[in-house]
Amino acid sequence: MVEEMNLRRAFTLIEPGPVVFITTYDGEKDNIMTISWTMVVDFVPKFAITTGSWNYSYASLRKQRECVIAIPTVDLIDQVVGVGTCSGDDTDKFEKFRFTPVKGKHVSAPLIKECVANIECKVVDIIKKHDIVILEGVAAYFDTSRKEKRTIHAIGDGTFVVDGRKFDRKKMMRTKWADII
Amino acid sequence: MVEEMNLRRAFTLIEPGPVVFITTYDGEKDNIMTISWTMVVDFVPKFAITTGSWNYSYASLRKQRECVIAIPTVDLIDQVVGVGTCSGDDTDKFEKFRFTPVKGKHVSAPLIKECVANIECKVVDIIKKHDIVILEGVAAYFDTSRKEKRTIHAIGDGTFVVDGRKFDRKKMMRTKWADII
Numbered sequence: 603m604v605e606e607m608n609l610r611r612a613f614t615l616i617e618p619g620p621v622v623f624i625t626t627y628d629g630e631k632d633n634i635m636t637i638s639w640t641m642v643v644d645f646v647p648k649f650a651i652t653t654g655s656w657n658y659s660y661a662s663l664r665k666q667r668e669c670v671i672a673i674p675t676v677d678l679i680d681q682v683v684g685v686g687t688c689s690g691d692d693t694d695k696f697e698k699f700r701f702t703p704v705k706g707k708h709v710s711a712p713l714i715k716e717c718v719a720n721i722e723c724k725v726v727d728i729i730k731k732h733d734i735v736i737l738e739g740v741a742a743y744f745d746t747s748r749k750e751k752r753t754i755h756a757i758g759d760g761t762f763v764v765d766g767r768k769f770d771r772k773k774m775m776r777t778k779w780a781d782i783i
Numbered sequence: 784m785v786e787e788m789n790l791r792r793a794f795t796l797i798e799p800g801p802v803v804f805i806t807t808y809d810g811e812k813d814n815i816m817t818i819s820w821t822m823v824v825d826f827v828p829k830f831a832i833t834t835g836s837w838n839y840s841y842a843s844l845r846k847q848r849e850c851v852i853a854i855p856t857v858d859l860i861d862q863v864v865g866v867g868t869c870s871g872d873d874t875d876k877f878e879k880f881r882f883t884p885v886k887g888k889h890v891s892a893p894l895i896k897e898c899v900a901n902i903e904c905k906v907v908d909i910i911k912k913h914d915i916v917i918l919e920g921v922a923a924y925f926d927t928s929r930k931e932k933r934t935i936h937a938i939g940d941g942t943f944v945v946d947g948r949k950f951d952r953k954k955m956m957r958t959k960w961a962d963i964i
Contacts, residue, residue, distance in 0.1 A: 639801075650915065675925050734824065752947070761952065766947025767944070774868065774941070
């Protein structure tokens with residue numbers, strides 16, 4: 603079942619640094635890109651991503667000022683690589699990779715049904731000098747019924763590492779998160 | 784043995800999104816902060832980190848315009864949490880957490896001997912509007928003799944996930960990395 607998340611928890615989807623999809627809608631068609639260069643910049647939540655005109659999706663981000671961050675799990679690793687190694691310029695990636703677009707509430711870019719989590723985002727700033735786009739999350743969803751929840755992290759050399767064992771340090775870190783989420 | 788890395792590979796230390804230490808030297812003393820809000824912005828390498836005046840280290844970053852990104856592994860998880868939950872304002876963190884400062888070649892901020900990798904960095908820009916600091920890596924080191932190489936990823940709620948199994952998709956991704964590293 604897909605549940606809407608408390609927006610104050612959405613940063614926890616990006617803070618661990620998983621490889622993600624960014625979906626866009628350019629007014630005519632949907633597209634998807636794979637991206638690893640992401641960062642939380644505020645608990646609101648706000649996120650930074652590095653992208654520019656070398657990505658086909660960049661024109662949509664600039665024009666429509668909307669996107670969805672969709673978070674894949676390890677069972678989708680070959681789609682992550684596939685989406686990242688072809689271009690929306692000549693490929694319908696939803697069709698090619700058999701992803702199901704789902705209409706969001708606040709943005710025209712689609713959620714990806716097959717992903718464990720999705721964050722609807724507005725583009726709030728573009729820092730051209732550094733090719734950084736600042737996004738504000740406006741709604742977030744988590745598929746609680748999905749069994750596979752392990753995300754993957756790109757190393758950058760064609761290898762990936764999947765989430766392993768979890769460690770709980772909530773007690774030691776109470777001062778850091780108790781007021782936030 | 785600590786080996787100097789090809790700088791063109793240093794982005795692969797940050798792209799997977801591990802929690803890291805940032806060391807600074809303010810002209811009088813060394814300090815360390817724990818940070819998860821990092822991003823690669825260029826293969827050069829350039830990195831973005833989110834920080835501001837709420838972090839004691841920020842004054843040093845602004846004044847000295849230098850730092851070291853030191854990458855801890857899972858055996859150091861309690862030091863990661865410890866460093867992140869006290870302040871350099873009243874604590875000598877190298878002493879408290881028994882870390883060994885090592886002199887770098889290009890910056891006055893110290894490397895941390897106990898970390899698996901260290902990247903000497905110059906501050907090349909500060910985007911005050913978003914509390915983003917842009918760093919350029921000028922030298923990087925990897926401790927090849929260290930047995931434990933698994934890094935950790937902060938979720939943001941006091942829990943962490945350690946690196947698990949690795950996946951090799953180098954062949955599928957050759958076009959993406961072969962010219963870079």
